[in-house]
Amino acid sequence: MSKVPPQIFTPFIRLNKRIATPLYLQLYEQIKQAIFNGQLKEGERMPSTRILAAELSVSRNSVFMAYEQLMLEGFMDGKRGDGTYVCGQLNDATQKNGKTARRRNTLADTIRYKDPSLPQETLLSDSSLEPGLPFQVSVPAIQQFPFKVWARIAAGVYRNIQSLYLGYADTQGYLPLRQALADYLRVNRSINCTPDQILIVNGSRQAINLSAQILLKKGDPCWMEDPGYRTARAAIMRWGGKICPVPLTPYGLDIDYAIQHYPAAKLAYVTPSHQYPLGGALPLAERLKLLQWAAKNQLWLLEDDYDSEFRYNGRPVPALKGFDDKGNVIYIGTFSKVLFPALRIGYMVLPTAAMAQQFKIVKSTIDRQSPVIDQAILTQFMREGHFARHLRRMRTLYKKQQDDLTQLLEKHLHKYITVAPSDTGMHLIGWLKQPCNMPLLLKKANAIGMIIQPVADYCIKFQHPPGLLLGFTGFSYEALEAAVLQLKSLLAQTR
Incomplete structure (x- = not known):
């Protein structure tokens, strides 16, 4: 009887001839992985290059190249004269490593990011695909976006x-783009600035983090709207x-309370x-009071103007930055x-061009620059008037959708919810008339695809009284x- 061990059967090898990865490289990776996970054991005899090539319907040269690299x-x-075998010494090492990994975590398994302000489930949902x-809240009507116009402009840019x-x-x-933004802000937000004061960022989150990183020292007290935007709170902390x-x-913001308790x-x-999330708008007298206090007490004001373009009654309220003549307001738009x-394009308006340079330096250490091609497309979109037209269309559409939701809530949920239309924004607050089991409500809503x-x-x-953002x-x-x-x-089930 022959003492040569039989060649091992390899049904776990599956090569895909439709992808760009060369066949020999696919074979090499699959055999190597099989050794690591224990499918191929020490001393097992591999099929000959001729037999494996026939089994996989590939050229013998592909198998030969894979074998050669593995050896x-x-x-x-x-x-x-005896064939090709799985290396015993290496297989022992991989098996030992596998047993060790089962007994205790690897170094990579010890990495668990913990945010000082945001719970883990919020971090996970914020970093995952966001379903519409x-x-x-804040879901734009993407199906109404003029993609043909955008595509035409993009083709011209390319x-x-x-x-x-x-x-x-x-x-x-x-x-x-910074020039186009300066023109837009002057007309629509009453902000007089130069392009040199504007910094392009990858959305408002980057703007908030840059501001906190540059302006704050450890332990600096910061006014935070309560309730308020959780991501801003997390960045400050x-x-x-x-x-x-x-x-x-x-x-x-209750400015008198803030001055009294945190001067x-x-x-x-x-x-x-x-105001996010409750929806108020600071009147002029309060804005001036805030600006005067900030100027006198060297307080930075981080103004997040996240959806003020969608004002449904009258013109948009001028930005706080538009009244700032002392240079205390940092304006954020997206x-x-x-x-x-x-699109991932936002912008900041800094009090001076010199300050914008400092913010630029810090941004460069994070991502160097925002994509220039997308900026060029957006610039032309604004220059040709499509941005302004799109905003007008969305104001009309969103006002109708707000009216629709208000009427539907009054018709079907008047026993459970009180709601009032808002002059601005993309969501309403539904105040519950009676308490409910909120954790159970959220769990049931998530199970049926409702956020x-x-x-x-x-x-x-x-x-505050129990309420829902809708x-x-x-x-x-x-x-x-x-x-x-x-x-x-759901409300009927969770009362």
């Missing part, structure tokens, strides 16, 4: 792409700031044109909600009606 790396050992489900600087460009952003919760009046604050995060989130966020999730110290933009009447009826059923 060079020590995964297999060829014996003249009722009643998700036809003349050689005219763009495609090396490492100015971190501050594409100059023609991440960079060492001490959160000072400030309650809200019906219009927004030494170094930074205030505010949403004065449309295209994520007015166009589409995947609702309780007001309590945004609170720090000052509690987004209405980006959804058809039929989708809103179906979601309202589902919510009615």
Whole structure:
């Protein structure tokens, strides 16, 4: 009887001839992985190159190249006249490593990011694909976006792409876009600034983190709207700031409370044109009071103007930055909600060009620059008037969708919810008339593909009656009606 071990059967090898990866490389990777996970054991005899090539319907040369590389790396050992074997010494090492890994975590398994402000489930959902489900807030009506126009402009930019600087460009952003933004802000937000004061960023989150990183020292007290934007709170804490919760009046930040309780604050995060999430707008007298205090006490005001373009009654409220003549306000805007989130273009207006340079330097250490081609497309989109037209169309559409949701809630949920239309924004607050089992409500809503966020999730110290954020933009009447009826059923089950 022959003492030569039989050749091992390899049904686990599956090569895909439709992908670009060469067949020999696919074979090499699969055999190596089989050794690591124990499918191929020490001393087992591999099929000959001729037999394996016939089994896999590939050329013998592909198998030969894979075997040769595996032998060079020590995964297999060829014996003249006897065949090719799995290397015993290496297999022992991989098996030992596998047993060790089962007994205790690897170094990579010890990495668990913990945010000082945001719970783990929020971090996971914020970093995952965000589905456009009722009643998700701040979902633009992407189906209404003029993609044909955008595609035409994009094609023109790519036809003349050689005219763009495609090396490492100015971190501050594409100059023609900054010029277009300066014009837009002057007309629509009452902000007089130069392109040199504008910094292009990858959305408002980067702007908030840059501001906290540059402006704060460890332990600096910071006014934070309560309830308020959780990501801003997290950024302030991440960079060492001490959160000072400030309650809200019906219009927004309670400035008198903030001055009385936290007079030494170094930074205030505010949403004065449309408070997030409750929706108030600071009146002129309060804005001037805030600016005067900031100028006298060297307080930075971080103004997040996240969706003020969508004002449904009258002209948009002028930005706080438009009244700032002392240089205390840092203005943040974004295209994520007015166009589409995947664009990832936002902007900051700094008090001076010199300060913008400092912010630019710090941004360059993070991502060097925002994509210039997308900026060029957006610039032309604005220059040709499409941006302004799109905003006008969306204001009309979103006003109708707000009216639709308000009527549906009053018709079907008047026993459960009180709601009032808002002059601005992309969501409403539904105040519950009776308490419910909120954790159970959220669990049941998630199970049927509905996203609702309780007001309590945004609170720090000052509690409010139970309420839900209900987004209405980006959804058809039929989708809103179906979601309202589902919510009615859930509220009935969780009272």
